[in-house]
Amino acid sequence: MSDVYAEPTTGADPTDHATLARYTTLRLGGPAGRLEIATSADEIVRQVREAEAREQAVLLLAGGSNVVIGDQGFPGTVVLIRSRGFRVVAEDADTVTVRVEAGEPWDDLVAATVERGWSGLECLSGIPGSAGATPIQNVGAYGQEVSETIVAVEAYDRTHRTVVRIPAADCGFAYRGSIFKYSDRWVVLSVDFRLTRSPLSGPVRYAELARALGVEVGDRVPLADARATVRRLRAGKGMVLDAQDPDTWSVGSFFTNPVLEREAYEQFRERAADLGEPPSWPCPGDTVKVSAAWLIDKAGFGKGYAGPEGVAISTKHTLALTNRTGTASTAALVALAREIRDGVKARFGVPLHPEPVLINCTI
């Protein structure tokens, strides 16, 4: 299995005040008030309801690859989502719709779809974490986003205490966002993806990927080639989890790429005039996306830049903040994040926003 979650050694012991650092890819986070493991959708709902009956706050944690948890931990109930599996729930001559349990490891799912000749997820190869967390921030990479293939999300609605099916159109998908991000209301139980029966990938949209594949942007390639090349490119940037490589002990990108109004973009370009043309991408509504990695690097925070207690920018990617020794505190990591954010703002006037969900900590 490509991406195995850490499992508690003590089993589902409600008195286990396990340190949450064990369950996060940053290896950071203090103790849980109570730790529960849920291995099916029904168990997830039951654990959430029981925590509510105890009047405890609930934290859903799956792969722990997109959270920064404070040193004081989480005093309520942490539900570890470990439901597994997927099945075909609809199909026709051209497509298959697969229903995936929330806890299914994402990259295992991608591998299975590529193997079966189902196109639509191949460029999202190598991303850690669970399938159920992918709608939360509309996971994306190399020109693909899950919002393109998700048709519906099954979720427990904590407000109305009922299980609902939310069509993709109502999920509020945006760049690294959805109605689910920073909301306590929804517990994702399963996700339906509609994939295309095809031995070939969708048109390759990302120039770096096209170059690595030796094709033009817009060409299609065998699914397995797309997957292998994406994984190779990601590994070169420390973006595939590797227990032996501290450059991967991160949450991936720590900051989102800022999307600027036209006027703010022109002001930024003036401030960056001495540095040549900054990389940018036009976005809807006359807005422009700029590269957070470029901003950070040009503001003086290069690869390997170190903060307190051994936290540092990855030596392979400017956007990843790492707990390289595995011994730092969350306070040290957020101090580095703050220094970078403030440095970029001072140099370019552009605000950076964190991509991961911050729990009991702030930058």
Ligand SMILES: Cc1cc2nc3c(=O)[nH]c(=O)nc-3n(C[C@H](O)[C@H](O)[C@H](O)COP(=O)(O)OP(=O)(O)OC[C@H]3O[C@@H](n4cnc5c(N)ncnc54)[C@H](O)[C@@H]3O)c2cc1C
């Ligand atoms: C090396 C590395 C590379 C990465 N590359 C990318 C990338 O290319 N693109 C990208 O988009 N992301 C990337 N990420 C971020 C991360 O892998 C994804 O966001 C992933 O989907 C998070 O899944 P998870 O199961 O680890 O979520 P967790 O970290 O466990 O949880 C993240 C958030 O989702 C909530 N959550 C989790 N499961 C559920 C559920 N079932 N219902 C409701 N809420 C839930 C949690 O409460 C938390 O708020 C990367 C991370 C790492 C470490």
